[in-house]
Amino acid sequence: MSRMATVNDVTESVFIRACRRESTPYTPVWFMRQAGRSLPEYRKVREGVDMLTACRTPELVCEITVQPVRRHAVDAAVFFSDIVVPLAAVGVDVDIVPGTGPVVGSPIRTMADVDKLRDLTPDDVPYITEAIGLLRAELGGTPLIGFAGAPFTLASYLVEGGPSRTHAKTKAMIYGAPDVWNALCERLTAITTTFLRVQVDAGAAAVQLFDSWAGALSLHDYLASVEPHSARVLTGVADLGVPRIHFGVGTGHLLAAMADAGADVVGVDWKTSLTDAAALVGHRALQGNLDPCAVFAPPPVMSTMVRRVLDDAEAAQGHVFNLGHGVLPESDPDALTRIVDLVHEHSTRS
Numbered sequence: 289m290s291r292m293a294t295v296n297d298v299t300e301s302v303f304i305r306a307c308r309r310e311s312t313p314y315t316p317v318w319f320m321r322q323a324g325r326s327l328p329e330y331r332k333v334r335e336g337v338d339m340l341t342a343c344r345t346p347e348l349v350c351e352i353t354v355q356p357v358r359r360h361a362v363d364a365a366v367f368f369s370d371i372v373v374p375l376a377a378v379g380v381d382v383d384i385v386p387g388t389g390p391v392v393g394s395p396i397r398t399m400a401d402v403d404k405l406r407d408l409t410p411d412d413v414p415y416i417t418e419a420i421g422l423l424r425a426e427l428g429g430t431p432l433i434g435f436a437g438a439p440f441t442l443a444s445y446l447v448e449g450g451p452s453r454t455h456a457k458t459k460a461m462i463y464g465a466p467d468v469w470n471a472l473c474e475r476l477t478a479i480t481t482t483f484l485r486v487q488v489d490a491g492a493a494a495v496q497l498f499d500s501w502a503g504a505l506s507l508h509d510y511l512a513s514v515e516p517h518s519a520r521v522l523t524g525v526a527d528l529g530v531p532r533i534h535f536g537v538g539t540g541h542l543l544a545a546m547a548d549a550g551a552d553v554v555g556v557d558w559k560t561s562l563t564d565a566a567a568l569v570g571h572r573a574l575q576g577n578l579d580p581c582a583v584f585a586p587p588p589v590m591s592t593m594v595r596r597v598l599d600d601a602e603a604a605q606g607h608v609f610n611l612g613h614g615v616l617p618e619s620d621p622d623a624l625t626r627i628v629d630l631v632h633e634h635s636t637r638s
C-alpha cells in the first residue's frame with residue numbers, strides 16, 4: 289500500500305505515519321506557533337490587519353500557514369487561526385489584544401451567561417472551509433494540522449475575562465458551582481467538536497486539541513472536572529480517522545490521563561523528558577519537546593539539546609519532533625530552520 293502512495297498522499301506522509309506509530313525514514317518536525325511573529329514575512333502581511341480579521345480572510349490564512357513550510361521545510365503545516373475564533377463565530381464578545389491574548393467583554397459567571405452561548409454550525413465559519421480548500425491546493429503532500437482549544441482552556445478565558453496566571457475564578461466555579469461549570473463545558477465541547485470536524489471535512493489531515501492551561505490543575509481536579517469533557521471532544525472526532533494530538537503545558541502529572549482521554553499522540557512540554565513521558569502514556573506516539581528557548585543557545589549547545597530530545601524519544605514508538613510550547617516571537621527564524629535540518633539529519637535511519 290504505502291509503496292504505491294504518491295508524494296501527494298498526505299495519509300502516507302512522514303508526519304502522519306509517525307502519528308500512527310509506523311516506521312518513518314526520519315523523525316518529522318513542526319513547531320507550534322511556527323506561523324507568527326518570529327517571521328518577518330508574517331509581520332509584513334499582518335501590517336494593519338487585526339488578528340481576528342486575519343483569521344477570517346482565507347487568502348491571508350493560506351499565505352501565513354504556508355510561510356513556515358516554505359522557509360523551514362517543516363513536515364506539517366498548522367492552520368493559521370486561534371482558539372477563540374469559534375467563540376467569536378457564535379457571537380462571544382472576544383478580541384485578541386496584541387501582547388496580551390484573548391480578552392472577553394462580558395465574562396461568563398452564571399447559568400444565565402452559559403445559556404446565552406449558542407452552538408456552532410459549519411455555516412458560521414465558511415472562511416475556515418474556504419481557507420483549507422486553498423491550502424489543500426497549495427500544500428501538495430504536506431499535511432495540514434487543524435486545531436481547537438479544549439474546554440478547560442477556552443473556559444478559562446471566558447470565565448476570567450482574559451489571560452490568568454492562577455485561573456482563580458475558573459477554579460472557584462469548578463469548586464463552587466459545578467452545575468454551571470459542567471453546563472459551560474458541555475457547550476464548549478459541542479462548539480469545539482464542530483470546529484474540528486469542519487476542519488477535517490475541509491481537508492485537515494490531523495487535529496490538535498490545545499489544553500494549554502490544564503497543567504494548572506491537580507490530577508484529581510483534572511480527572512473529575514476536565515478530562516470527561518476533553519474525552520468527549522476527542523471521541524467526537526474519532527470516526528474521522530485522522531490522528532488526534534492532545535497537548536498541554538506543565539502536564540507531567542496529567543500525561544496518562546490526557547492519553548486516556550482519547551489521544552493518538554500526546555504533546556509534552558520541555559519539563560518532562562520524553563523517556564518519562566513514554567512510560568506514562570503507553571501505546572501512543574509522543575510530540576515534543578525541545579525547550580522553546582533552545583533557539584537562544586549557541587549552535588553547538590542547541591545541537592546537543594536537539595540530539596537529547598531525539599535520544600529520549602527512543603523510548604517511545606512514534607515521535608513527532610516539536611518544541612515543548614509555541615515559538616517565542618523573539619526567536620531567530622534561522623535557528624528554527626537549523627533545528628529542522630538537525631532533526632532530519634540526526635534521525636535519518638538507513
Ligand SMILES: Cc1c2[nH]c(c1CCC(=O)O)Cc1[nH]c(c(CCC(=O)O)c1C)Cc1[nH]c(c(CCC(=O)O)c1C)Cc1[nH]c(c(C)c1CCC(=O)O)C2
Nearest residue numbers: 320321322323324366369370371386387388389498500614
Ligand atoms: C492559549 C492559546 C491562544 N491561542 C492558541 C492557544 C493554544 C496554543 C498555546 O498554548 O500557545 C492557539 C493558536 N494561536 C495561533 C495559532 C497558529 C498556528 C501556529 O502557528 O501554531 C495557534 C495554534 C495564532 C496566534 N494567536 C495569537 C497570535 C499573536 C497575535 C499576532 O501575531 O498579532 C498568533 C500568531 C494571539 C494569541 N492567542 C492566544 C494567545 C495567548 C495569544 C498571544 C497574545 C500575544 O502574545 O500577542 C490564545
